[in-house]
Amino acid sequence: MMLPEIPRRSWSQRWHVKGLVGTGILLVLLVASSRMTGVDVGMFFSNFGQFLNLLVRMSSPTWSYTAVIIRPLLETIQMAILGTTIGAAFAIPFAVLSASNLIHNRFLRGVTRLFLDLVRTLPDLLLAAIFVAVFGIGSTAGVVTLAIFSFGMVSKLFYEVIEAIDMGPLEALESVGASKITIIWFAVLPQILNQFVSYFLYTLEINVRASTVLGYLGAGGIGVFLQRSLNEFNYSQTAVIILATLAVVLVIDGVSNHLRRVLL
Amino acid sequence: MKPAPIISFKEVNKIYSNGTVGLKDINFDILRGQFLVVVGLSGAGKSTLLRTINRMHEITSGEITIEDETISDYKGQSLRLLRRKIGMIFQGFNLINRSSVERNVLSGRVSYYPTWKTICGLFTKADREMAVxxxxxxxxxxKIYTRADELSGGQQQRVAIARTLMQEPKVILADEPVASLDPLTTKTVMDTLQRLNREDNITVIVNLHSVPLARQYADRIIGLRAGELVYDRPIAEVTEADLNEIYVAEAEKA
Known part of the structure; x- marks a missing residue:
């Protein structure tokens, strides 16, 4: 029996020209950007010894320090939870207004998205500096910063989730005579809930780490202690702080994985 | 006595924004209690025709009346009330997969409640019993507490029918309700529609691909070709040759 003739691939398809050229361009871009910004890769390797030195000094954590940082670490977690929750709560209506499959008014959608882009452009460190100036040193400034930072990030993640849902149930609810809000509640929410929870926890994790940095600017939490230990070159304490933060991140990650399985 | 028409199409045209003709000069009445089957090839305008009845699609010109009222002026609340009395069944079932069967069925009742009550899930005991x-x-x-996506296709379509029943509809529109089902479940779903038509006197309008199915269940068959009504006979006068023509003439042109 004759096999049907298989179409021949062209020369460029056979040698994957597109892929190779793409990789080449990427490499050129990488080298060019490192040249232009003056990043010296050689320096990274020649000074690697100092980095090792630092690691060695951090390798003997003073475990007794744990007792001191428990309270600020809890404060950091509380800040992160508060900030993420407030940010995510505000993100939901904005995510709905930005989703092209729910809002057909292009102008409304455009304005909402522009606003969200603006919020995302503001770096969290700038926000923290502003709010420390406004609310004074302490966790209020940290919570507000985290709330705005999470709002910007979560609303984008949320509306991308909304745009990927199955529109069938929405059509059915519309044909039943349901109002727009009822449609969202019955047909949209169940489809996005588990991904919302997952993104919420991801943002919480990012916020736990971010709030350590915010502490530098006086926005409360563990960051204050991180800064102190670094200023005093007390790397054995720094190590404890990093490990403790890692533990928190691991716990959140575990909870996130569990919830995603349960809610799927 | 001749029963009164429940739905009338008068000079209805539908042209999509890209210039495609969806419906062209459609004129016909649907009688109360009729089991009407619409046949025609994909793209002939069957879905469009169905969706103009509950205003899921808008028409370009002409008039559609339901129970002697022009439907094109309906907006907001009055449009929702129109849709409430017209149930719709879809090819893809369109259930909320992650929700329970009960919640899916109750969602057919939401137009009887103010929005805030639907959100709080405040359905009356009577309505919960109605769902059962x-x-x-x-x-x-x-299967009342089973998740919708754990059911088979035929079961999902029957849940969709139960959802529609919650509307207490006067008309049921079914858009290719059995296109993704096997022959056995096809029969169950079509029998269910027939029972609702006979027992509850609900007017049923079904889009079908299958000519044998159309002949088995319809009181009357209409045929669409390229947006035009090319065929309209009560079932007693329908012959095999007629129906083949609806399809063949189109196939030869293509």
């Missing part, structure tokens, strides 16, 4: 009865009618009462 609706599921009993489609023989799925035992």
């Amino acid at each position: 009865r609706a599921l009993q009618r489609v023989q799925l009462a035992d």
Whole structure:
């Protein structure tokens, strides 16, 4: 029996020209950007010894320090939870207004998205500096910063989730005579809930780490202690702080994985 | 006495924004209690025709009246009330997969409540019992707390029918309701529609691809070709040759 003739691939398809050229361009871009910004890769390797030195000094954590940082670490977690929750709560209506499959008014959608882009452009460190100036040193400034930072990030993640849902149930609810809000509640929410929870926890994790940095600017939490230990070159304490933060991140990650399985 | 028409199409045209003709000069009446089957090839305008009846699609010109009222002026609340009395069944079932069968069925009742009550889930006891009865009618009462996506295709379509029953509809529109089902479940779903038509006197309008099915269930068959009504006969006058022509003439042109 004759096999049907298989179409021949062209020369460029056979040698994957597109892929190779793409990789080449990427490499050129990488080298060019490192040249232009003056990043010296050689320096990274020649000074690697100092980095090792630092690691060695951090390798003997003073475990007794744990007792001191428990309270600020809890404060950091509380800040992160508060900030993420407030940010995510505000993100939901904005995510709905930005989703092209729910809002057909292009102008409304455009304005909402522009606003969200603006919020995302503001770096969290700038926000923290502003709010420390406004609310004074302490966790209020940290919570507000985290709330705005999470709002910007979560609303984008949320509306991308909304745009990927199955529109069938929405059509059915519309044909039943349901109002727009009822449609969202019955047909949209169940489809996005588990991904919302997952993104919420991801943002919480990012916020736990971010709030350590915010502490530098006086926005409360563990960051204050991180800064102190670094200023005093007390790397054995720094190590404890990093490990403790890692533990928190691991716990959140575990909870996130569990919830995603349960809610799927 | 001749029963009164429940739905009338007068000079209805539909042209899509890209210039495609969806419906062209459609004129016909649908009688109350009729089991009407619409046949025609994909793209002939069957879905469009169905969706103009509950205003899921807008028409470009002409008039559609339901129970002697022009539907094109309806907006907001009045449009929702129109849709409430017209149930719709879809090829893809369109259930909320992650929700329970009960919640899917109750969602057919939301237009009887203000929005805030639907969100709080404040359905009356009477309506919850009605949901159970609706599921009993489609023989799925035992699945009430099952998640919708754990059911088979035929079961999902029957849940969709139960959802429609919650509207207490006067008309049911079914858009290719059995296109993704096997022959056995096809029969169950079509029988259910027939029972609702006969027992509850609900007017049923079904889009079908299958000519044998159309002949088995319809009181009357209409045929669409390229947006035009090319065929309209009561079932007693329908011959095999007629129906083949609806399809063949089109196939030869293509």
